[in-house]
Amino acid sequence: MIQNDKPAPSRRKFLGNLTKAGLFGAATLAPGARTAAAAVSNAVPEAAPAAEAHAFLCQPYLQHPMPDGMTVMWLSNKPTYSWVEYGETEALGSKAQHSNAGVVDSYNTLHKIRLSHLKPGTTYHYRVHSKEIAEFQPYKLTYGDTLVSEIYSFTTPALKPTEVSWLVINDIHDRPQSIPHLTGLNKDPYDFVFFNGDVFDYQEDEKQIIDHLLAPAGKAFASNKPFIFTRGNHETRGKYRRELANYFDGEYIFDRTWGPVHFTVLDTGEDKPDDHPVYAGIVSFDEYRRQQAETLKKIVATPAFKKAKFRVVMMHIPHYYSGDWHGPMHCREMFAETFDKSGIDLFIAGHTHKMGIYQPVKGQHSYPIVIGGGPKDGNRTLIKVKATEKDLQLVMLKDDGSEFGKVELKSKR
Incomplete structure (x- = not known):
C-alpha cells in the first residue's frame, strides 16, 4: 500500500518544443520530402511517459537468524529512507533503522536493517517502510510517497534449542x-x-x-x-x-x-x-x-x-x-x-x-x-x-x- 505524504508530482515534460522550422528547413528539403515533413509537423505529439510509480521490488526477506536478532532486507525502485516497525503483537510499537557513524542509511534502494535485542524463541510481527527521497540537496531534502508493506511474522531461535x-x-x-x-x-x-x-x-x-x-x-x-x-x-x-x-x-x-x-x-x-x-x-x-x-x-x-x-x-x-x-x-x-x-x-x-x-x-x-x-x-x-x-x-x-x-x-x- 502507499501512503501519500504530498500530492503526486505532475508528469515530466519533454525539454523544449521542436518546431517545424527547426526540424525541416524548407530551403534544404528536397521536393519529395516536403509532404513527409508536413505530416510530421502536423501530427499530434505523443504524451510524455508517466513517471514510474514508487514500488517495492520484492517482499521483505529474512536473514541471519539468531536468538536475539533477525535481519530484514528488501528493495525499492527509488532511493528512500527506510525503517522497520516490529513488536510481539500486530500493534508493533518499536522502530528500527540502520545507521553508521551517526548517519542513517538513506537514498538507497537495497535495504538491510537488523532487529536487535530480541527475545529468544519469541514470535515477532513486522512491516517495512520506504519513504521516497525525491530530492537530496546538501541543505534540502524533499520526501515523496511512503511505501508500507503488509504485516509479516517470524520466530527467533530458542536460546538452547533441542532440535x-x-x-x-x-x-x-x-x-x-x-x-x-x-x-x-x-x-x-x-x-x-x-x-x-x-x-x-x-x-x-x-x-x-x-x-x-x-x-x-x-x-x-x-x-x-x-x-x-x-x-x-x-x-x-x-x-x-x-x-x-x-x-x-x-x-x-x-x-x-x-x-x-x-x-x-x-x-x-x-x-x-x-x-x-x-x-x-x-x-x-x-x-x-x-x-x-x-x-x-x-x-x-x-x-x-x-x-x-x-x-x-x-x-x-x-x-x-x-x-x-x-x-x-x-x-x-x-x-x-x-x-x-x-x-x-x-x-x-x-x-x-x-x-x-x-x-x-x-x-x-x-x-x-x-x-x-x-x-x-x-x-x-x-x-x-x-x-x-x-x-x-x-x-x-x-x-x-x-x-x-x-x-x-x-x-x-
Whole structure:
C-alpha cells in the first residue's frame, strides 16, 4: 500500500518544443520530402511517459537468524529512507533503522536493517517502510510517497534449542518457479532454507537476483522464514558476481551451532583450473580453497564443533561422486582428510545434477554423502533434515513429491 505524504508530482515534460522550422528547413528539403515533413509537423505529439510509480521490488526477506536478532532486507525502485516497525503483537510499537557513524542509511534502494535485542524463541510481527527521497540537496531534502508493506511474522531461535529442521535446495539454475514448487513439497515445520549453490547460471544484474531468487523466495516463505545462501560455481561467473554478496546478511563461509547440530559451510569456487581460458586470468580459487582448508582446521578444533551432537558440512561441489575435474579433486585434496579425522557425521552437496545418497566407504569417506539433483523437471530435489539430541533424519524428495532416499543417524556424542 502507499501512503501519500504530498500530492503526486505532475508528469515530466519533454525539454523544449521542436518546431517545424527547426526540424525541416524548407530551403534544404528536397521536393519529395516536403509532404513527409508536413505530416510530421502536423501530427499530434505523443504524451510524455508517466513517471514510474514508487514500488517495492520484492517482499521483505529474512536473514541471519539468531536468538536475539533477525535481519530484514528488501528493495525499492527509488532511493528512500527506510525503517522497520516490529513488536510481539500486530500493534508493533518499536522502530528500527540502520545507521553508521551517526548517519542513517538513506537514498538507497537495497535495504538491510537488523532487529536487535530480541527475545529468544519469541514470535515477532513486522512491516517495512520506504519513504521516497525525491530530492537530496546538501541543505534540502524533499520526501515523496511512503511505501508500507503488509504485516509479516517470524520466530527467533530458542536460546538452547533441542532440535533444528531445515530444507536444502540446489542447482535450480535461473528457474525461479522451482522455489515455490520445491518448498511447497514440504509439509513439516522447519527453521530455515539453505540454498546450496547454482541458483543462477551466472550473475548479470540486480534484476536477475530479484526475479530469480528474492521475489519468488519472498512469496514462497522468506518473509516469514529466513534463508541462508552459499555460492555454487555458477555464482562466480558474470559481470555482477562481486555484487551478489550485498543481497545477503552473512558470509559464503561460516560455522554455527543451532541446537544439536554444528554447521560448517564452505564456498567451493569454480570447477575448472584457475588458468582456464574462460576465466581470462581473473580468478584465484585454488588459493581461496587453500585458505578455507586452514579455516576448516580451526573450526574442527573448537569446543562447539567437538561437543555437537551432529556435525554437518554443506558445500556446493562434492569431493566424491563428481568426476575428476579440477574443482572436485582440489576440494578432496583440501578438505577430505580434515573431514575424516574430525569425524563429521553428514555431508550435503549439489553440483552434479544427479541425485544420490552414498553411504560411508572405508578408505574414502567415513560419513554419508548426499547430493541433490536439478535443475530440469523430474530431476529437481528437496532435501529435508531434522535433528534432535539423539537422532538425525534426512529425506530427499523428488520434485513429484515421491521419496528418493533417506539417511538416519544416531548421535555418537
